Amino acid sequence: MKPADLQRQFFEMLMESQYWSPAALIDYQRSQLAQLLRHARKHVPFYERRLDPVFTATGDIDWDRWHEIPIVTRADMADHREAMLARELPPGHGATGTVETSGSTGRPIRITTNRLTAIAANANRWRAHRTYELDWSRTYTARDGYAVAAEWPHGQPLGPWGPGWDAHGARGTSYRISRATGVEQMLEFIERTDSAYLSTGPKILHVYALEAERLGLEVRLACVLTHGEGANAADRAAVKRVFGAAMMETYSSKEAGQIGYPCRLGHGLHVNAESVFVEIVDEQGRAVGPGQSGRIVVTPFVSTAQPLIRYAQGDLARAGGSCLCGRSLPMIGAVEGRTTAIFVHPDGRSVSRMLNESGRDLLRCTFWQIAQVGPLDFELRYVPSDWDAPGDEAAAEALFRSTFFPDSRLRFCRVREIPLTPGGKFLEYVNEWATGR
């Protein structure tokens, strides 16, 4: 089958399969997993023995023992990269490419992908667009990378962004714009290109919104698309108030592709369950119940060049229940953070928790950044909403101590803005002490 036909067929299946019965969905997932497991066991040295718990003497798969498959860690990805590559691919899975992910902490890892991973990612993206009634004939701008070709004022025109077979999809326009673009330039670009959609991080969107408001600019967007940073209620409210735009915060990773998209009823994320098996597990690797938190473990079905079977990609999430919207796709209640430690105490303790959002109200601030700057020294930098009406730093400090280390020293710094990282990211938690050593 030609790639374009396969692309269309998979997308059309997704538009129906989201309403399949839960039993039909599980059957589909198991047929996909079975192919992946057999392929990995036969062609990928890393998985030669690892999957033994689920294979019976006759070569069938015992799904009741799934949780006995050891979880793959980010360290495994770095240490066993060669052994994780498939010696051969199933027919039609296509050429491979390599992507690298650094994460904000930890060692960079490389992942080998194949053509089908791109087909799955496109189809899942388009399904999310349809759920949010995005109009593919309008203009879409993505703030992405630092390519010279994508610099302001022209940006990099990338043509249609919807499906090629769709009449609306064929008429649309998209641009990539460099992360180096300033705030006012970006607002001007949105206006001039008549962009209806903008894709970038939620904190940056919040910054744009406040700046448009300050300058008295009338800039409208239909929807903003974000991923990877964790939008809070204040980010959403600012985007709605200033741009009149809804926010669609999807969940994805370079390793597993498009993992989920938010239900419009607002109870969490629907998992793209036709493309990836998602588990939220406890310390023993067993699935937690709805409402409980655990590590996210993913198994993307079409990653055959470098199979990831039960891979903990380093995120924490709350398991969701079923949804009232009619879709049977399983739910992630919320992605709650990273499992990697942010702050470390000289005695060896570490924490990956985040400060409760109520701290923002105590400080009356729009943005904050919490930095470890010494063994026991921390800075909380924040941008006051109103410089004449200071917040309650003492109460915020008490919250800080109860969240992190009671014997640490905390200094408050009121700032005009939080600078972006050299990679153009907005980080709320940084360890300047550990990285500076």
Ligand SMILES: [Zn+2]
């Ligand atoms: Zn739903």
